[in-house]
Amino acid sequence: MGLEAFHNSEPLTLGVELELQLLNTHDYDLAPYAEDMLRLMAKTPLPGSVVPEMTSSMIEISTGVCHSASEVLGQLTPIRDALVRSADKLNIAIAGGGTHPFQKWHRQRIYDKPRFRELSDLYGYLSKQFTIFGQHVHIGCPDADAALLMLHRMSRYIPHFIALSASSPYVQGQDTAFDSARLNSVFAFPLSGRAPCVLTWGEFENYFDKMTGTGVVKSMKDFYWDIRPKPEFGTIEIRVFDTPLTIERAAALSGFVQSLAAWFLDTQPFTPQEDDYLVYTYNRFQACRFGLDAVYVDPGTGRHQPLAEHILHTFDQIAGHAARQGAAPALHLLRSDVEAGQNDARWLRERQREEQLLAETSRQAALRFRGQTV
Amino acid sequence: MENLTGFWAQWLRPSAGLVTLQWSLLLALATIGGSLCQRYVGLPKVVGYSMVGALVGFAGFSGAPWPLQGISLFLLELGVSLVLFECGGRIPLRWFRHNPMVLVQSIAEAALTYFSVLWVLRWLNTPADVANPIAMIAMAASPLVLSRVITDLRAAGAVTDRAMVLATLSTLYALTLGSAQSEVFLRPAQTLLDSTSAVAVVLGVSILVAAVLSLLMRLALQFMSPNSENTSILVLALIAASTAVTAHLGGSAPLAALLGGMLLKHLHPRPWAWPRQLGTASTLLNMMMFVLVSTVAAQADWNLPLAGVVFAVIVVRLLAKAVGVGLGNVGSGASWRQALWVSCAMAPMSSVALLIASQFVTAAPDGGQMISRIALPMILMMEVFGAVLASLAFHRARESAKTLRLLERNPVPGDRNGP
Numbered sequence: 001m002g003l004e005a006f007h008n009s010e011p012l013t014l015g016v017e018l019e020l021q022l023l024n025t026h027d028y029d030l031a032p033y034a035e036d037m038l039r040l041m042a043k044t045p046l047p048g049s050v051v052p053e054m055t056s057s058m059i060e061i062s063t064g065v066c067h068s069a070s071e072v073l074g075q076l077t078p079i080r081d082a083l084v085r086s087a088d089k090l091n092i093a094i095a096g097g098g099t100h101p102f103q104k105w106h107r108q109r110i111y112d113k114p115r116f117r118e119l120s121d122l123y124g125y126l127s128k129q130f131t132i133f134g135q136h137v138h139i140g141c142p143d144a145d146a147a148l149l150m151l152h153r154m155s156r157y158i159p160h161f162i163a164l165s166a167s168s169p170y171v172q173g174q175d176t177a178f179d180s181a182r183l184n185s186v187f188a189f190p191l192s193g194r195a196p197c198v199l200t201w202g203e204f205e206n207y208f209d210k211m212t213g214t215g216v217v218k219s220m221k222d223f224y225w226d227i228r229p230k231p232e233f234g235t236i237e238i239r240v241f242d243t244p245l246t247i248e249r250a251a252a253l254s255g256f257v258q259s260l261a262a263w264f265l266d267t268q269p270f271t272p273q274e275d276d277y278l279v280y281t282y283n284r285f286q287a288c289r290f291g292l293d294a295v296y297v298d299p300g301t302g303r304h305q306p307l308a309e310h311i312l313h314t315f316d317q318i319a320g321h322a323a324r325q326g327a328a329p330a331l332h333l334l335r336s337d338v339e340a341g342q343n344d345a346r347w348l349r350e351r352q353r354e355e356q357l358l359a360e361t362s363r364q365a366a367l368r369f370r371g372q373t374v
Numbered sequence: 375m376e377n378l379t380g381f382w383a384q385w386l387r388p389s390a391g392l393v394t395l396q397w398s399l400l401l402a403l404a405t406i407g408g409s410l411c412q413r414y415v416g417l418p419k420v421v422g423y424s425m426v427g428a429l430v431g432f433a434g435f436s437g438a439p440w441p442l443q444g445i446s447l448f449l450l451e452l453g454v455s456l457v458l459f460e461c462g463g464r465i466p467l468r469w470f471r472h473n474p475m476v477l478v479q480s481i482a483e484a485a486l487t488y489f490s491v492l493w494v495l496r497w498l499n500t501p502a503d504v505a506n507p508i509a510m511i512a513m514a515a516s517p518l519v520l521s522r523v524i525t526d527l528r529a530a531g532a533v534t535d536r537a538m539v540l541a542t543l544s545t546l547y548a549l550t551l552g553s554a555q556s557e558v559f560l561r562p563a564q565t566l567l568d569s570t571s572a573v574a575v576v577l578g579v580s581i582l583v584a585a586v587l588s589l590l591m592r593l594a595l596q597f598m599s600p601n602s603e604n605t606s607i608l609v610l611a612l613i614a615a616s617t618a619v620t621a622h623l624g625g626s627a628p629l630a631a632l633l634g635g636m637l638l639k640h641l642h643p644r645p646w647a648w649p650r651q652l653g654t655a656s657t658l659l660n661m662m663m664f665v666l667v668s669t670v671a672a673q674a675d676w677n678l679p680l681a682g683v684v685f686a687v688i689v690v691r692l693l694a695k696a697v698g699v700g701l702g703n704v705g706s707g708a709s710w711r712q713a714l715w716v717s718c719a720m721a722p723m724s725s726v727a728l729l730i731a732s733q734f735v736t737a738a739p740d741g742g743q744m745i746s747r748i749a750l751p752m753i754l755m756m757e758v759f760g761a762v763l764a765s766l767a768f769h770r771a772r773e774s775a776k777t778l779r780l781l782e783r784n785p786v787p788g789d790r791n792g793p
Contacts, residue, residue: 024535026464028645036532040707088472089707090532107528107775356599359645
């Protein structure tokens with residue numbers, strides 16, 4: 001199968017996908033209820049969609065095409081409310097977070113769908129270790145070349161996205177010392193990481209043809225890159241976010257992406273180049289490990305500075321564009337958290353320090369997802 | 375030889391007695407039976423335990439008196455109470471506010487089971503004072519068997535959880551009505567007030583002990599971690615104490631434990647972690663229960679005419695549960711296919727049924743023998759085949775992580791769900 005033509009989309013439109021945890025209400029471990037949730041959710045007319053994910057304790061919700069962060073929140077709210085109603089009916093709970101703190105990967109079950117079975121056959125235990133939960137943000141691009149340019153410009157802000165969304169400090173019952181341990185699981189996949197630095201669609205088609213020629217990939221779905229083009233939607237898809245604990249934060253993160261994209265399109269602030277990627281993996285690691293306390297190495301200047309400082313500087317740079325996109329409240333929410341040194345990973349650690357029981361931390365995360373104050 | 379005996383006699387010390395030796399060997403045999411059953415047939419270990427107990431019972435071993443009394447009664451009540459306390463904690467009352475159809479489903483299946491069994495027994499000319507207790511016993515599905523089956527098959531999902539909740543609720547109804555009814559049998563009343571006060575005492579004591587048990591646990595959890603072994607021991611100790619106190623004051627210990635678990639979950643909605651910590655002690659107690667139940671049940675007076683009655687009751691009970699679960703399924707959030715497997719998983723009967731039967735036999739000596747002759751074979755059959763049926767249900771509902779080797783064309787050990 002060749003590379004699909006890059007479809008038209010309205011520039012700067014947004015689409016958000018959230019992978020969510022299904023938990024039992026007894027010990028708050030993951031519960032294989034995806035099929036039941038899908039059946040119940042199918043009865044409610046909603047703006048986006050609800051689909052299964054790799055293992056049967058996960059579910060993915062997505063918005064339709066949105067024009068602003070507030071519209072994203074406006075679509076996520078009824079979906080979240082319907083999810084909560086269905087979960088209450090089934091006596092389960094729903095939670096955000098990039099990992100479930102204490103689930104055992106070997107107990108997870110592959111959702112019964114041909115693609116997931118294929119992946120399970122190919123990747124073995126990695127597919128069950130893929131019981132991790134991310135937020136994907138699609139951003140509409142004017143054309144295919146602009147999409148690749150935007151993809152590589154966005155790559156400089158991958159650490160920002162990771163630190164702001166980090167919500168996976170616990171894995172298999174242990175504090176990993178990472179703010180986002182989820183991305184370590186993604187790294188195990190052979191086609192993960194960064195996309196090749198090509199800036200025109202023609203070059204990208206050549207790359208894709210060579211890759212399909214090797215027989216290693218069949219479609220764009222086989223690439224687990226941090227950001228990948230999505231030609232059928234006319235978007236690029238940013239995939240490094242952990243699923244936040246609240247839909248408000250998920251919407252705010254999409255507002256940040258949209259504001260950055262508006263800045264790129266309006267001012268063409270820099271031209272991406274292969275050398276940008278010299279520090280890419282280091283910056284990514286720093287953000288995963290230390291979250292907002294990470295060090296950021298500027299790919300352009302090589303200057304080292306606190307990531308939080310660079311995030312606040314970026315907010316200042318894009319403030320005007322954010323205001324025009326209606327994303328000022330989103331940036332305000334993120335800014336106040338950065339100034340307080342707060343993200344969801346820190347919230348989870350604080351809860352765990354208080355409760356000394358990861359199951360209780362999960363229960364409180366589920367309450368937070370419902371919109372209750374904990 | 376005499377010299378040798380005389381020489382050896384001076385080394386002999388007072389021991390725990392022959393019964394202890396017999397039970398120890400029986401438990402060892404049951405362990406082996408359970409392991410073989412799981413390893414070579416893929417069925418839960420509880421089937422092996424029950425079959426070993428039944429074989430030994432058929433062979434004439436009478437390790438426990440019937441109706442139950444003394445230490446065997448206490449051990450059974452303790453084991454049942456421990457599991458029911460944990461089962462009660464799986465029933466958050468707020469769920470019924472969001473999904474009242476689950477409550478409807480449980481009431482429908484229990485009521486239908488009671489009236490259907492009562493009707494069939496009366497139709498077969500069974501006296502009313504026998505038919506009524508048997509119908510109450512038949513209401514109770516066994517959360518104890520289910521919990522062992524679920525553990526062995528590593529089952530999880532909507533069918534598994536729904537079956538556990540419905541089985542626990544049916545046990546709650548059967549224990550409540552059974553305890554009240556047997557109390558009325560025990561104290562033939564002259565007036566309605568006498569009957570009411572007898573029922574009030576048994577239920578009141580059970581509820582009171584449940585409240586005290588849950589409040590003590592709630593208090594302890596203010597400063598004790600549910601993960602700690604000490605908390606597990608505290609649970610065990612408090613349930614043992616409440617079992618002794620409830621029985622002494624004329625209440626129902628399993629009912630008190632079940633209500634205590636439900637109350638604690640309501641007062642303390644935080645996750646429960648201690649059942650895992652109970653570990654080997656709980657497993658041993660469970661195993662003893664299954665062996666005890668099948669050993670006692672195998673002592674029944676098995677004969678052909680009664681076999682027909684027992685068979686009829688079993689079939690009617692299974693059908694009634696299926697129809698009841700189906701009737702209440704509309705709007706309950708489960709599919710029809712799931713409802714079918716839930717009703718199959720409701721088949722097992724075990725120690726709770728044996729306890730209620732024992733209460734009735736003690737309370738109504740006239741009809742007691744007849745109650746035993748129908749109830750004991752029914753309980754034994756449903757302990758073994760009910761566990762098999764429940765395993766089949768979880769397997770067919772695709773909620774079991776282990777394969778049932780009997781059903782697989784190319785059996786593969788371990789996880790059925792891919793690498």
